Amino acid sequence: MFSKACEYGIKAAIFIATQSYEGKRVSPKEIAKEIDSPQAFTAKILQALVKHQVVNSIKGAYGGFEIERNQIKNVKLSQIVNAIDGDSIYNGCGLGLKKCDEDHPCPVHDKFKSVREELKDMLENTSLDELARNIKSGTSFLKI
Amino acid sequence: MFSKACEYGIKAAIFIATQSYEGKRVSPKEIAKEIDSPQAFTAKILQALVKHQVVNSIKGAYGGFEIERNQIKNVKLSQIVNAIDGDSIYNGCGLGLKKCDEDHPCPVHDKFKSVREELKDMLENTSLDELARNIKSGTSFLKI
């Protein structure tokens, strides 16, 4: 569904959010440990999230990654997915056709329509704060 | 969503179905041309479909790939996807956790539930004959 990079990116963003609520910045090392991912690769993905303004990075001593507390509820899953995998997951053709629309549909175009729309809806309406709160309360988990 | 191999596999199976309705066997060469895919790679994928008994192969002169006419309606998209990509697309965790279920859910487990179920449903209830008929009637397309 998502690339490995995107899976790491989503989990990293959630963890950063939980820590940002407590006013803590986090390093790639802490993040990688918490979400069980390769540290250097995770650092690269964080750069992409910074570039797309999903998370904020503070360089130098006492720096790290954070998300402004009052912005956490405004960050949607779709932004993270877009930053890393692009929008092909819900805008691209399910069978890889260059051109695939109502006028020239691939064999599964109609069949996929509702699935893609539900996925898109879900990603656009799920915010980081909702996911972060479930992690904090122990309702969901970032690893194992 | 699906791997390239799976996209080719689905399109190949649909084309084979259209030809099987007319009593024709087809070669990897014809298939690759019709679905705009690399021929040798497509041949490999066909081997997987044969192994999983989605399509039938006849070796030797006048051979080729076919699907028994009265079986075409019984072949579901899910069988093709399973043969090539496995079931991780609708049974695996959206964030790649080894263990992810109601008791130990990943952050998006619940959010994804309906998407995954709709996808699974769609794949299990869409048959090759339906897709093949739309190709024959010009309602949908295998390339461009």
Next chain:
DNA sequence: TATAAATAGGATAAAATTATCCGAAATAAA
């Protein structure tokens, strides 16, 4: 201002996926 602690980013490597090539095996027809 010097130092230590952090992210940024380029170069490189490893692994997985996608793709190609070629000979072996099977088979129908001449």
Next chain:
DNA sequence: TTTATTTCGGATAATTTTATCCTATTTATA
């Protein structure tokens, strides 16, 4: 039985994705 045709399957190559390493740059504090 020979020949032409066709799939099968192993070896290999190219590309993309995933992962690592090292140095440069930034920045807060002593």
